[in-house]
Amino acid sequence: MAAAQTTNITPSDNLVVEGIPPIPTTLVESVERYTNFRSASLSNWHPKRREMLISTRFGDTPQVHLVKFPLGARKQITFFPERVGGGSFQPTQGDYFVFSKDIGGNEFSQNYRYDLATGEVTLLTDGKSRNAGGAWSTKGDRIVYTSTRRTGKDNDFYIIDPKNPKTDKLLAQSEGGGWGALDWTPDDTQILITEYVSANESYLWLMNATTGEKKLITPKGGKEKISYDGGIFTKDGKGLYSITDKESEFSRLAYIDLSTNKHTFITSNIPWDVEDIDLSEDGKNLAFVTNEDGASILHLLDTATNKEKPLPKLPVGQVYGVTWHKNNEDLGFTLVSARSTADVYSLNIRTNKVERWTESETGGLNTSNFTDAQLVRWKSFDGKTISGFIYRPPAKFKGKRPVIIDIHGGPEGQSRPGFLGRNNYYLNELGVALLFPNVRGSTGYGKTFLTLDNGFKREDSVKDIGALLDWIAQQPDLDKDRVMVTGGSYGGYMSLAVSTNYADRIRGAIDIVGISNFVTFLEKTEGYRRDLRRVEYGDEREPKMREFLLKISPVNNAQKIKKPLFVVHGKNDPRVPLNEAEQIVATVKKNNVPMWYLMAKDEGHGFSKKKNIDFQFYATVMFVKEHLLK
Template identity: 75%
Template sequence: MRLPLALLATIFTTVALPASTLMAQTPAETIQPNENLVIEGIPAIPQTVAQQVARYTQFRSASLSTWHPIKREMLISTRFADVAQVHQVQSPLGARQQLTFYPERIRGASFQPTEGKYFVFSKDAGGNEFAQNYRYDRATGDVTLLTDGVSKNSRGVWSSQGDRMVYSSTRRTGKDNDFYIIDPQDPTSNRLLAQNQGGGWWAMDWSPDDQQILALEYVSINESYLWTIDVASGEKTLITPKDQSPTVYYGGGIFSRDGQGLYVMTDQDSEFQRLAYYDLSTQKYTYLTSEIPWGVENFDLSHDGKYLAFTTNEDGASVLRVLDTATQKEIPLPQLPVGLVFRINWHRNSQDLGFTLISAKSTADVYSINIKTQQIDRWTKSETGGLNTDAFSDAEVVRWKSFDQKTISGFLYRPAQKFTGKRPVIINIHGGPEGQARPYFLGRLNYYLNELGAAMIFPNVRGSVGYGKTFMTLDNGYKREDSVKDIGALLDWIATQPDLDQDRILVTGGSYGGYMSLAVATKYSDRIKAAIDIVGISNFVTFLERTEDYRRDLRRVEYGDERDPKMREFLTKISPTTNAKDITVPLFVVHGKNDPRVPLNEAEQMVKTVRKNGVPVWYLMAKDEGHGFSKKRNADYQFYATVQFIQEYLLK
């Protein structure tokens, strides 16, 4: 749906006021930041901005959390007010009944798996990611804390009998993820099962007889190991060798229903993750998806053990598949829209497969497929602010050659057809680095396409997942700046496109994408107009020294060990703070005070350093957020300010 011409005229005149005029606005005419926001250098933002972008801030989404084990109903996560909470849906497109009411978002929920009389959910405080587990009793609505209230805890995995959960926690040392077992109906039953070294340990599954637990030891995106743990003694047994070269990555594992083997995702002898059956007695693999030339990214085994549901990442899009475990053949499924499929989850009836689906033209919603009848049911239909999303831009795959002739790809979203001539470009770089731009719903970012006439490119520079394990290693250690050069090559490619304006380019990104934005601004300030850094790394040494203890060793594998003098010198040399004198374009820095991954200091030191260059520097900090803004009122102000920044420094 297009906005009226009169309103469009208002957007392109009122919003684009110079900073000096904006500062003259009276408080009643400007947007007042809430008490948790700290702003520096951001001019007063007219109320008209909020009015003009209002519908683009009203998108909702929903994702599947858990099926009820007996009834054909589910718990989902969606937001009605400020943050996502747990809701119950009793039938397809049924009413969404909110069950939790907290000022902080709920990070997932799972029903007790045999009766469903209660569920366990996780919640942190202020985005600090130190999640605590709680039991919610359906009959009374009572909520009981299950963890220590201090440490970082995973939500945990249910036993086969549904009487216990195993979860990981940092409570012993603050950095090691140990395993604990608890009966959620009796919080005093909590006990330490096994001590671990490092922050990369996760429980995956229980054996059918509940005597063994399958655990994953994560070292890096290219290296992990599977262990079994004896529930009675806590003794750990390594089941995948540590002397392999190259190293092998296991993305997950589930016990077969007879307990004789495991279904695993692994890149053993392959560039991509494949599904395999691992026989525990013979230690032999049977590969199940070798004929598919793409990586498996998620899977779930039906309760009766007859079906494996999984998704493959095919050039960024998800393809949902179901395998018959007896015949090892795929079962035909109805075709789904091109997009992303995640949180696949079998109902205990082994017929209904639930999942969350999102596409470029559709916000995330919950669906299910009955594999017997082939019927697709839609369980939620999230609001889109009254906008017709069918008219939104599709994601278009684009490719370009980098400095070393390697092919780099990304997704291009073109602006609405009403805009003519060369269009300004916003380059949005994903985090990770082990992330991937996918053809997902852009939400409020569609405002830039539909109303501001900017094109958006989401690149997958080297180091991104989805293109093989070799590609993922091409930015490791001393090769870090090669990914920045991939963006330099993208700037070259933009210059060859007749409908894109090489003289009006803005670079933005979050987390590692924030580092990339800063790095691009130091290397290519003469080729871009502005940069936005959201919770980004500004100095690799200070980042590694100050990130939370449980993450530090995991990040050293990717970036390098700052304790080594040679590596420390290199990391210092390439850090944006070291090269900040070369940033000659306006910069907008956004951060959360409670960020456990990229500490607030990374933003503060960058702002302080770049201000010495005499260029405009906008700074927005939220006292009640962590690694990105999750509360709607904070995200809305960030959006208003970003629209103003784009108007002022990209579109003029």
């Protein structure tokens, strides 16, 4: 973005900008520090050395970097205009790694091999279809991955030796877009695969690594819908660990005996979801993470006794990507909190020492004063308790504070306390309170809560925001007359739905890659996703459901949108196609309300390139100043 002579910035050619006033360079300068936060996440340990691959961004997009010791230099290895999915070392020698990337956010990822000795990059997939990263064999000579190349919508299983791309071959055909590979048995004869149907229903299968024959190992067809998340074989190959909500409201850690398929539940004493597991190379220690009211708690299990070992206390925040080094001592993970951007750490289980591997930049700002999240609860229209997290501005701001309600996507997602990044600008500089609700249908509160917005119950989640507006009106420090709503993906739909249902109670809305018409969305979302989304939203091919979906779709209620609207979308979005933005923009323009539109030609489901994210942020700050604060 070049600064024009007129002291306004010029949007780059890849951006389509409509209705957004010129952005003064003074605004860019005033927010600059808040656009220079970095973060880092752990990708993989080296199998022999105490080194790791991480993902972080120095230029425009996140790339793969090598870090050789705690707080060592982050040596950039991949250099692409597109973001790179973290690398995975060949698991015995580590002389090359495999990584994935797409083009322009289209999510049609391709797998590549990067040779550390030469820096040579080799394409391993067909260059056209959507491919998963896959799972390494125990011996490290093969990867099993899924690809849509046969039909464009079915995730079939392929096997390849990444050293020789010509070995790539179809192992098994599958029906549906929810299949994936998890792990190989220690002798590499069987592969654990998952079949995902919905957030409430998934299954585990064993697949023969030679013939591709599948055998179901978890119950199917009973009254109870059961979810299985992840799976790792034990070192003797006689059983596996998985996370499941079988016979429970929450997901528990379970051991499944492969000779009988009997489940032994290990974490029944914890009334929260288990969400991440990894087993040490020697099989003696299992690390797992629980999601307790939105905060991550790291646990360590002695697999011989099924008893937990004491661990040092970590800061309250999110822990993800727990990964053992092959030395059986170092457990790597990514940690993010309200006052610390995402960074990579390791825990030595012999000494209980925590070491920090990356220290990401925070734009020169002192983050130790940043606001922490507070858990809040309110009663909805039917008496159900809904919760969320509020960040209140610093005490220097007096009087009732304006509020931005930020609704997560999914809808099977969850807003959890973490680092707000750019959003700290609204708190610290503009004095706006930020509220992140977890309406019904969010994960983290049990499987019943997760289904409360499915099908014909869709608008009950919108009513949860209506009840939140009532709650805001009762708070002595919040201004019910200055409320704005925003959200991405499903949160974008929610922002539009709030605009049509509660227009008189908000100042404006920002819809980011949101659904405006459920029927056109379900008809045009990529084939591999369509049936998975119908389970959540309803099947638009059934006349009654179609009628209902059309009735509640924001584009068909757009005449009720009386407050300013800002719509943001990526041209290559495979999940919520661009048409969803175009039709709501065209319709709302007829209402004679301020209508801002930003579209990036080189992005997909949300912006990933820094220059585009920055422009979106500048425009959003202007929208907030103009329509919420004035």
